[in-house]
Amino acid sequence: MIVKPGERALVPTGLKIGLPAGYELQIRPRSGLALKHGITLPNTPGTIDEDYRGEIGVIILNTGHEDFVITRGMRIAQAVLAPVIRLTWVEVSALDETARGAGGFGSTGTARIP
Numbered sequence: 001m002i003v004k005p006g007e008r009a010l011v012p013t014g015l016k017i018g019l020p021a022g023y024e025l026q027i028r029p030r031s032g033l034a035l036k037h038g039i040t041l042p043n044t045p046g047t048i049d050e051d052y053r054g055e056i057g058v059i060i061l062n063t064g065h066e067d068f069v070i071t072r073g074m075r076i077a078q079a080v081l082a083p084v085i086r087l088t089w090v091e092v093s094a095l096d097e098t099a100r101g102a103g104g105f106g107s108t109g110t111a112r113i114p
């Protein structure tokens with residue numbers, strides 16, 4: 001399979017798994033491929049749900065400038081098994097106050113070098 005620069009492809013792994021209840025499998029890019037070839041996963045981390053029984057696919061995005069050639073057995077991604085924490089959401093009329101408040105998206109990136 002060839003993934004051209006700027007293109008995406010769903011790469012079949014041939015793998016089907018049955019996760020235990022309360023777990024997910026996270027599919028992540030490999031740093032070596034990212035650095036050397038610009039290969040990433042646009043949905044990273046890809047989520048394999050505990051009730052999924054189909055074939056695991058890896059969505060590859062080639063952000064590099066050259067064709068990326070995928071051959072059988074090539075290690076194009078990595079996976080991490082993770083527990084899924086479940087809780088019951090409660091609707092409230094107001095949230096507790098914190099020092100951050102609604103600050104986000106770079107609001108703390110203001111450190112000055114002495």
Ligand SMILES: O=c1ccn([C@H]2C[C@H](O)[C@@H](COP(=O)(O)OP(=O)(O)OP(=O)(O)O)O2)c(=O)[nH]1
Nearest residue numbers: 027043046047048049050052055056057058059
């Ligand atoms: O990188 C990925 C991401 C997902 N999947 C499979 C397993 C997962 O359990 C299922 C659904 O994934 P997700 O919940 O991310 O997809 P969705 O777009 O929300 O679709 P759906 O409505 O099928 O859940 O697709 C993969 O094989 N590889």
